[in-house]
Amino acid sequence: MSSTEAVQDDGPPPSVLICLLRLDLRIEDNALWHFAHTGHAPPSTARPTSHNASKLPREEELFSRSTHLLPLYVFDEREVELSGLPGYVRKGPEARTQNFNFWKTGAFRARFIAESVYDLRSRLRDRGSDLCIRFGRVEDVVANLVKAFQDQSTNVEGVWMQKEMTSGEVGVEERIEERLRPINVPVKYVHCKTLIHPADLPFEIEETPDVFTPFRKRVEALGPAMVRPLYHAPAAFKAFPRTIPQTEDYSLDVTYEVDVDGLATADPESKPKDPKQTSFYDILRYLVLPLNEVHFPPTVEGSSILQQRHHASAFPLRGGESSALERLDWYFVRGKSPDSTTWGKSDPPPVARYKQTRNNLIGHSYSTKMSPFLAYGSISPRQIWQALMHHESIFGEDQNIYWVKFELLWRDYFFFVAEKFGDLLFHLGGFELATDPPQAQKKLVPGWWKTWDPIKEEPPQELTRMLEGRTGIPFIDANIRELRESGFLSNRGRQNIASYVAHDLGYDWRIGAEFFQSYLIDYDPTSNYGNWAYVAGVGNDPRASRRFNIIKQAKDYDSHGEYVKTWLPVLRGLPTYYVHTPWLLDAEERRRYGVKASEQIVTMDSYPGRPMTEDEGWKKHYERKEGAGSRMHGNPQEKVKDGKVKRFRKP
Ligand SMILES: Cc1cc2nc3c(=O)[nH]c(=O)nc-3n(C[C@H](O)[C@H](O)[C@H](O)COP(=O)(O)OP(=O)(O)OC[C@H]3O[C@@H](n4cnc5c(N)ncnc54)[C@H](O)[C@@H]3O)c2cc1C
Known part of the structure; x- marks a missing residue:
């Protein structure tokens, strides 16, 4: 069959439903697949109407009579830098962050996305479908595909997708609608992003409380109605179009089958490959290639991204639904090993310890690691x-389980409050511009925040040191290095970095946010x-400031210095007493422990002799006894407060 023939020769006239996948790369609990396989409108809506129901598209009424289903994923040039693809011509600027010119999608995330897309394709193929993978601008690819189907007399029933909530993604939705309106192809949305369906909120989205606790209390009062049941994936999917018409868009032959489950192994691409075919690793190389140009800040060597994950990474998992489901099973259900014979009440899975471990810093099991998925x-x-x-x-209610629920509600809260305040999410003045304008205005006067113009000037030295993990403050440097070398960082680490950038250094907090955007x-x-x-004090925090005392935090949460030693090998020989404050070493001790004092670089045997900044408030924590408290508990300092551990004074 040629690429211009219709999708089906006999039977009902061919029609295609296009399901655009963006941030919903899964089969299970995806409303798109449920409604795409529902052939008739339901007799009446099953759920009562709520505050927001009238404003939201009524997804319950969606149904499809299409003969074919085209799942589509587009690597969008505005999100991921595509100039490394052979022959690709970008239509717009590089995929850089809004203000400070970081790559929007760094190498670790590029890999994670590619893994997720390939995994989705493999899972769709298992159900008799497939995934069309394209590169370009989403609205162009969608509009051109629709047009090409229509040109070959195939009706396009509609384009469906998950509704997103932030301006970049909503902008794409609007542009797709604009392009399809003149050719009468409807664009429809489902809501699967949040735990609580927006139509079930007990208030208008615009009335989302400005702080978290009232939000939580009001949604928790919904009881079991707070969370809707799951959609189960159809066992078999509607037919994938037998051919996809050619369009003017850039395309690659990505038909080469990859052993997705083996991505971490030595040679997952062992099958013979036609030279015209592009493999998963080819794509990865193309995506990572441009990121290695010399730009500020230097990116991690692309080659390391293509190899194994960092041995100490707290997120050693590959992307994709298969990996997510394995992790879900391990963390919430099965625990230690897939075939643990001792599984049961005496040996519950890791989630049963979440509340105690969630503030730890080392290893993958201290928290769920669900966030990338x-x-x-x-x-x-x-x-x-x-x-x-x-x-x-099985195990009964407990605080650990509640705590994960609590965190999931935080995630929802940020979505709803961002929907309420729109682009203030990205504004230097934050949501405070709406909630307390006089206070916000004070923080917008020139000089309140330090900043830098990436187009006109070199970055200030202290900022470069900060973003490269060379501040001479081990807890900061270790966290930055973990982020840069693994693409992941604990919540504790994120809070400390955010506080250090916004409060100790006083920089425009969005520099840090864009840096995280690039690397996480x-x-x-x-x-x-x-x-x-929130940490910078312009968000939804009822407290005026959330400045962290970095040394206190380091000693509370890394009391034995193991975390710092993991990411800063130069400090491995130091006794715990000095590991968070190496500037207290005298010359003789430096010789003994093999740590030379550098100006501001970090090597295998030297570390900055002075911290880039030193806060008066840190000093009272310099002398805390080594190893006070337990590594296994969130805040060992609590024990010090109880008076169970005596204070230690340096002789
Ligand atoms: C400065 C800063 C930047 C952050 N950037 C991101 C980000 O880009 N993406 C992201 O998913 N999280 C972000 N977080 C929130 C949090 O750090 C991560 O969600 C968490 O560390 C991910 O690990 P986990 O899945 O093991 O979390 P767990 O502790 O196991 O929590 C379970 C889930 O609850 C949600 N959650 C937990 N804490 C938060 C929180 N503070 N805010 C919102 N949701 C939360 C996440 O979905 C998480 O997967 C940021 C936090 C800070 C302080």
Whole structure:
């Protein structure tokens, strides 16, 4: 069959439903697949109407009579730099962050996205479907595909997608609608992003409380109605179009089958490959290639991205729904090993220790590690909720389970509050511009925040040191290095970095937010900018300032210095007493422990002799006894306060 023939020769006239996948790269609990396989409108809506229901598209009424279903994923040039693809001509500027010119999608996330897309394709193929993978600008690819189908007399029933909430994604939706309106192709949306369906909120989205606790209390009062049941994936999908018409868009032959489950192994691409075919690793190389140009800040060597993950990474998992489901099963259900024979009440899975471990810094099991999967929709928050309910049904209610639920509500809160305040999410003045304008204006006077213009000037030295992990403050440097070398960072680390950038250094907090945007595998606009604004004191925090005492934090949460030593090997020989404050070493001690004092570089045997900044408030924590408290508990300082551990004074 040639590429211009219709999708089907006989039977009902061919029609295609295009489902555009963006941040919902999964099969399970995805309303798109449910409604795409629902052939008739339901007799009446099952759910009562709520405040927001009248304003939202009524997804319950969606149904499809199309003969074919085309799942589509587009690598969008505005999000991921595509200039490394052979022959690709960008239509717009480089994929850089809004103000400070970082690459929007760094190498770790590029890899994670590619893994997620390939995994989705493999899972769709298992169900008799497939995934059309394209590169370009989403609205162009969609509009050109629709037109090409119509030109070959195939009706396009509609274009469906998950509704997103932040301006970049909403802009794409609007442009797709604009392009398809004149050719009468409807664009429809489903809502699967949040734990609580927006139509079920007990208030208008515009009335979302300005702080978290009232929000939480009001939604928790919904009881079991707070979270809708899951959509189960159809066992078999509607037919994938037999051919996809050619369009003017850039395309690659990505038909080469990759052993997705083996991506971490030595040679997942062992099958013979036609030279015209592009493999997963080819794509990865093309995506990572441009990121290695000399730009500020220097990126991690692309080659390391293509190899194994960092041995100490707290997120050693590949992207995609298969990986997400394995992790869900391990963390919430099965625990230590897939075939643990001791599984049961005496040996509950890791989630049963979440509240105690969530502030730890080392290893993968201290927290759920669901965030990257949630960010790309390889898992839905409802699936996690269901796993929590399942756990409770076996082990009973407990604080650990509640704490994960609590965090999932934070995630929802940031979505709804971002929807309420729109682009203030990305504004230096934050949501405070709406909630307390006089206070916000004070923080917008020139000089309140330090800044830098990436177009006109070199970055200030202290900023470069900060972003490269060379401040001479081990807890800061270790966290930055973990982020740069693995693409992941604990919540504790993120809070400390945010506080240090916004309060200790006093820089425009968005520099840090954009830096995180570039490097984090789990980057999500609302959680990232929402949390940065929160720590910077311009977000949804009822407290005026959330400045962290870095040395106190380091000693509370890394009391034995193991975390710092993991990411800063130069400090491995130091006794715990000095590990967070190496500037207290005298010359003789430096010789003994093999740490030379450098000006501002970090090597295998030298570390900055002085911290880049030193706060008076740190000094009272210099002398805390080594190892006070336990590494396994969130805040060992509590024990010090109880008076169980005596204060230690340096002789
Ligand atoms: C400055 C800063 C930037 C951040 N940027 C992001 C980001 O870009 N993407 C992102 O997903 N999270 C972000 N977070 C929130 C949080 O750090 C991560 O969600 C969490 O560390 C991810 O690890 P986990 O999945 O193991 O979390 P867990 O502790 O296991 O929590 C379970 C889930 O709850 C949600 N959650 C937990 N804490 C938060 C929080 N503070 N805000 C919103 N949701 C939360 C996440 O979806 C997470 O997966 C940021 C936090 C800070 C302080």
